Amino acid sequence: MITLKDLRKSYEVGERQVDVLNGLDLEIKQGDMLAIMGRSGSGKSTLLNILAGLDTADSGVYQYKQVYISEMNGNQRAQFRKKHIGFIVQNFALIDSKNVFENIALPLRYSKLSRGEIRDRVDRVLADLRITELQSKAVDTLSGGEMQRVAIARALIQNPDLILADEPTGALDEQTEAEILDIFAKLNQQGKTLVVVTHDQVVADYCQQIYYMQEGKVAPITS
């Protein structure tokens, strides 16, 4: 499904050049659920951003199915993101000025759907995640677990093939973390591909594969 070949990415930090990705190779198959671990600053988030089409590598190949994402421009990548990617950002990343319904519907607003279609899709996702009663609430009145469910609902609203999660349980208590991981497992059972960046071994253990990121490359720990 996804092939990354010899990806390289570096940042200028002051006068120093830091190589974040240094010839990274990775194969992700349809239906995989993999965790990427590594120390802070090892390039996990950068890798996730490149997978999401939010960022680009300096060189190398990013192939998604038959399409070369690495050759796309910004607008094409936005289209790709809209169609194929569900992104769960750190710390829930909900927009305070929108209620739950509007936060979940946000990606659909970029898809020129009718009001009715938007309503149907949001209702379905709300029901799947058992948060229908939250739909008209302001996001700052939600608990951490509810917020993360809303963030997951937003990531799922376009029915993406690939779900990317950056530290999805970092701000949650153990019980809520377990509930969220159950949701991920169910999604994976439904055939979704998940890539989870985490520091948390418990989260990593939920995944079928764990990769460790070091010196700009990933290497499998278990399979």
Added chain:
Amino acid sequence: MNMILREVWESLKRRKWFSVLIAIQITALFFIGTLLFLTHTRIESKSDRLQPLDELTLYQLSDGLVPDSKLQAFLEQPDSLDQLKTLYQNLEAQFEERYIYLFNQMIEVKLGDDQKWDPFFHGYEQGAPIERLKKRSYKPMKAVQINEHGFTRFSIPLSKGAGFSSEDFHYNGNTIPVLLGAKYEPFYNVGDEITAKYIQKDLTLIVQGFIQPDTFVFNYNHPELYLDRYIVMPALQFDKIPQTEADELFQKRHYLQLINGTIFSDEEPYVVRRDLEQVKKVSDFSDMQIMGANSDTLNFMFSAIQVNKNLLKIMAGSLFLVCILSISILMITKFQDNYRNMAIHLASGATLNQLFSYFLAEIFFMVGLPGLVVTLLYRQVIEVSFGMYTLMNTMLFAVIVLISALPLYLQFRKLEISSLLKRSE
């Protein structure tokens, strides 16, 4: 479009007081623009009206009939009226449009005892005994007499009615046409008759028109004489021979005033003096002299206008800079404040161009709405040169939008999406 409106509305609500602050700032800028526009229009119109008088020197004429005994002796001469008439006609013939008679001699008008007339009284500003004057049936009102050249030269603008024609400067034996200052407009109509006394002669004045507000004239003694509360009379010429002694005396006194006019000339003083000597000679009137040559009055006015213009430019420039700077700073702060939400939009499928369009739409709205409100208010309340005003506001709008959007555009260009996502962490 819906998405843009939705995002603009949410952004405005999200930082309500911030948005209000920007809106107030922009409204203030438009109001300042309005004030500057009005001041500029006024200065320009003043400058335009005075332009033909630029670089002229004023030569004030004065008869030499002093002391009173000399004047009395002259008035008793049987041909003194003819002499005065001839002198006046020769002055006009010699100096043509350069000879201007503009004299503010009050006129007594029959009026009721109403407080509203107080500011129209002759000497009101100088502390004339208003209460005592009010008891009279004929009230002394501010009035200006002006000759035909003066009327043409000052091109006195009217808001209603018609100006003086050449015939109006010749007394027809019945009525005298007058123009009233703008402040008279609520109390009279064109065609109204006013019973008056001028140099103790009973006269009927006919209102022929109203002068536009803030119109001013000037002479040697008055650098700026605003006509808003004045009755403007033509400096009459009497073609018929007076029938009574009183009439004759009236005409003599009247012509004595007419010959004490001002020559507006750009010629060398000796040329003006030579021409005057010639007029005196052909008119057989030797008691006439130039009291003084004064270019200061006009120079003062022109340099005042220039100073006003420069001041206006400096004020407009400084205020504009301050406002633009603060609006730009506020917009950039707002932009930085929105980093987290921008990341969420990007992750949801938005492009940077779309995000920029939200900011642009917000700037359009925040600048456009106050601009529109101020423009509509102006149309309702002031309406002066509305076309030019609208053009100015449209340009101001475009400039504010451009200058406010430019730093944002530059920020967007150098923006890395990964930095947005890092900030959201």
